[in-house]
Amino acid sequence: MNLFEAMKVFVKVAEVGSLSGAARILDLSNPSVTRHIADLETYLGARLLNRSTRRLSLTDTGSAYLERCRQLLADLEQATLAAGMHAANPNGVLRINAPVSFSVNHLGRLLPLYAQRYPNVELDVTLSDRVVDLVEEGFDLAIRIGKLQNSSLVMRKLAPVHVLTCAAPAYLEQHGVPQHPDDLARHACLTYAYTMPDNEWRLQRDGKVHTVRIGGGLRCNNGDLLLAAALAGMGIIRQPTFIIGDAIRAGKLLPILTDYRSDQLAIHAVYPSRQHLSAKVRTYVDFLAEQFGESPEWDRDLPI
Known part of the structure; x- marks a missing residue:
């Protein structure tokens, strides 16, 4: 038995004073309404309605239960509306x-x-x-x-x-500008600890992937610290543009190997x-x- 559905049927029967009238309003069959009332009375172990061929009336238990049902159903409707508003409005x-x-x-x-x-x-x-x-x-x-x-x-x-490879002008002036990914193996490369593996850089060109084992004096789990080290001339950095973009636009870092792309x-x-x-x-x-x-x-x- 659906308890709340049976309660709704009981309230409507009590309000209109008729099983058939409640069935029409609720778009249910007469046997369905009768079954809901019978199931509810069985569940409660008490008679709710007095029935005769001419009229239908509430028992004392039915009258008391009717008021409780109305309050419970009203509370349920308010809770449902509130939940719907909560789901629809960010909070x-x-x-x-x-x-x-x-x-x-x-x-x-x-x-x-x-x-x-x-x-x-x-x-x-x-x-x-x-x-x-x-x-x-x-x-x-x-x-x-x-x-x-x-x-x-x-x-x-x-x-x-987008990831770019770059270094400070002072570093490139002192150590030279890499012309090919393999050249990176001879440079100080500042590595990001969460890249797996963190001792390799992958660069692509014309469908060919160049995997270079790199090393240097710094490994770190934070891109901003790597940026600061690169700006200080410590080595070559390979980081996303959302970290290094401003430094490149200001000329503090120079992109290198720009013909080679990173993974998408x-x-x-x-x-x-x-x-x-x-x-x-x-x-x-x-x-x-x-x-x-x-x-x-x-x-x-x-x-x-």
């Missing part, structure tokens, strides 16, 4: 996991814009370059960069990622499920896709 705490350098350089400036547009959402952002377990660690979504492994997570592309990468928003997607997640992902797109501002005037 509550949105827990986001995102990589450090990208967030500091580009995500942070957008947080006020989203907050102004959706003031009922409270943003809780955790920065980490490791791959977190969204469900186990309680995140609503994550921003991830690179090639993503197949998983049960839903992925939406936010922007392309992208920035994605990932979240656990597309089904019953909350408004706070949906609006935030839509917002980032709108702000970044296929031609993000960090790629402006760069040799990509």
